[in-house]
Amino acid sequence: MLRFQAAFPVLLAGALALGGCKFVKTEDERKQAAAGAFNPDKLVADIWDTRVVPYIEERAGPFQEVSALAASDLNAAAEKYGHKEKQGNAPWTFAARIDGVIVAEETKSRAAYVDVDVNGDRQADVRVSIGPAIRGTAIRDSLKFVNFNEFKNQIEWAQYGKSFNTHVNGLLLEKLPRENLTGRTIKATGAYPLPAKGQLPQFVPVTITVGG
Template structure:
């Protein structure tokens, strides 16, 4: 509960706020739902998948917020649009400015959120702040 949030209604997973600091070990930039896989513990294996857009899957940013809940919206459509608006904003503010070539081997620092993944799956991390270094 200290690091995450879970809606009381429905079957939504825990969504956790986190920081990522590591090295990009793989990239998929051809898809609109582009991402980089990041090694955070130095073993050369991906520990987290960071979305770099322009399309961002899911609503991790919205779902990590404790101060807003589904019951404050008129219906499920408004709730979904609210979640999508965060993704659109983050893409325009940050992600569309990121390089798309030669990312593997570069360092990355990001702050964001991710839903608790299924066992054996990489966390699907959505950044709200991101820096890709040399």
């Protein structure tokens, strides 16, 4: 009994000491926590060459064919070339290939673009984003193998969509010429959301070549 009473203050002192301790993560623990954090740029980079570009290249049709079918039979175009998330009000997004001539350019804005004639009438048929800022999330929205339910919330989903734009800009678009583009040929594969009536399709490339 006396031994118990003598030990009790020691135990109590130990408990109080622990209560005042502040546990600090080790460097390894911090690295593990960082590794497990949401990293949309890495997620995109990891699948870009092996899944994203091959998928869009395989699914894409000539732009004239895709746009004509979408105008005449949206369901058929959606089945053959399109994708749309089940959640929300996202429009159909189509994979397509462009082969034409640049008839107008806007390179002063951060959301730069070129307007492209694909049928030889010297009129713009599609607007191609050339960055650095890219509006929308057409690349993400064209992919059947990614979906909103794989992400924690709408914020992560939006960040993931933006990372596709950031990736293609760093990989391709920032290397494009920025002067005297009108009159040059252009070939690109990419995606665009179904435009509003009377509006040019807003095309985001995953491959692009600008000729002389």
